[in-house]
Amino acid sequence: MQVKANDLYSEMQAMMRQAQAPEMRPDAVPVNSAGDKFGGLLQNAIDGVNDVQSQAGQLRTAFEMGDRNVSLGDVMIASQKSSVAFQATVQVRNKLVEAYKEIMNMPV
Template sequence: MTDAISSILSQIRAHEMRAGGLRGDVAPSDAIDVGGAGKAQQVPGFAETLSNTLDKVSATQARAADLQQAFELGDPRADLARVMVAMQQSQVAFRATVEVRNRLVQAYQDVMNMPI
C-alpha cells in the first residue's frame, strides 16, 4: 500500500520535472512564451490541477463500476481480468488521492500552528 503511494508520488514528481520545472503555484494569469513562437501558454494553477485530478479519479471509479456492472450482466466484452484491473486502478487512485488530502491537511495544520 505504502509502496503504491510512493510510486505514484514519484511519478508525479517525475512528471513535474519533465514539465520543465513549471510549477502549479504560479498564478494562472501569468503567461509563458514557449520556444519564442509568440504563443503564450497558460500554466494551470493548483486549484485547476487538483480539480482535474479529482475528475480523473472519479472517471476511473465510474469506469470500474461500469465494467463491473457489465460483467455482472454477462457482457462478453467485460472479462473478469479487465474488471479486476479497473477496480484495482480505481482503488489505487482513490488511496493516492486520500493520501494527498491527508498531507495537505497536515501542512495546513502545521502552518496554522506556527507562532507569529
C-alpha cells in the same frame, strides 16, 4: 466510506480562502495565478479519480449483466486502478491537511 470529489475540493478552497483572508493580513497582496493553477490541477486529479471509479463501476456492471466483451480480468484491473487512485488521493489530502495544520500552528 466514499469521499465526494466536489466536497473535498470545496473544503480545500475554503481552507485556501481562510489562509489568504485579507482581513487577517492587511499587507496581503492579491492572489496570483499559481493558486489557481494548483486548484485546477487538484480538481483535474480528483476528476480523474472519479472517472476511473466510474469506469470500474461500469465495467463491473457490464460483467455482472453478462456482457461477453468484458472479462473478469478487465474488471479486476479496473477495480485495482480505482482503488490505487483513490488511496493516492486520500494520502495527498492527508498531507495537505497536515501541512495546513502545521502552517496554522506557526507563531506569527
